[in-house]
Amino acid sequence: MQDYSVQLRKYMPAPAAPIISRWINDSGCVFRISRSRTSKFGDYRPPYAENGHRISVNHNLNPYAFLITTVHEFAHLKTWNAHKSRVKPHGAEWKNNFRQLMLPFVQSGTFPDDIQRAVITYLNNPAASSCTDLQLFRVLKRYDAENNLAHTVEQLPENTIFTLKNGRVFQKREKIRKRYRCIEVKTQRVYLFSPIAEVTVLADKTTDSTTY
Incomplete structure (x- = not known):
């Protein structure tokens, strides 16, 4: 053994x-x-x-x-x-x-x-x-090794621009029931994200506009 x-x-x-x-x-x-x-x-x-x-x-x-x-x-x-x-x-x-x-x-x-x-x-x-x-x-x-670049969607202020590991860029919008409505910048398509989805903020960039 x-x-x-x-x-x-x-x-x-x-x-x-x-x-x-x-x-x-x-x-x-x-x-x-x-x-x-x-x-x-x-x-x-x-x-x-x-x-x-x-x-x-x-x-x-x-x-x-x-x-x-x-x-x-x-x-x-x-x-x-x-x-x-x-x-x-x-x-x-x-x-x-x-x-x-x-x-x-x-x-x-x-x-x-x-x-x-x-x-x-x-x-x-x-x-x-x-x-x-x-x-x-x-x-x-709370027990993960510290990673200052990693955030969860629920931590981000509304309108924050973020990216996924695959390079796709989104803007966080309002919460709908248990998920957050997010808009893909390139296509303007709407996706619903889990609150705990891990993303990377683009230089803490936020915008009040949904026009790109």
Whole structure:
């Protein structure tokens, strides 16, 4: 049995590393530290052909987000072992497994108080991704390495001009229910952005006009 604790401590809270190391060994999964992916924090792939279980988690998550994402993916593994593909990916079976796997970390005080409270609330109804729970996402963001260029849409004053990683430029407008109406500068098309979408402000530029 291989001990992965030393490597795992670089990415997650140290007390959690031996537990995750044991999960990797017991499940026989290939656990990979992935490059940054904007579309997802982690990924689970079930056994296929000659391949066994495979889990990957983004390397640039803060330790608490990394741990929660890891538990999320192992809940998929546990659900697949019990039900194969006969149940929904984030259905009741996955939710129950996620809650059970999170318990050792909640009960042992692995998380700071603010994350602990947010996690307990989140466990009432776990979602497909922790970033879809606004309260948990906001609390986890407090522990990210400081990045003065990164903002979330909800932090920006109305009319701020911002850009996405793909270079597209938008202007923030008013909030509509849970999302913000934003106008793409080049096409004048309207898009609805999540409050926690990460963007880069163009020199803190704002304008009171929607004509470009």
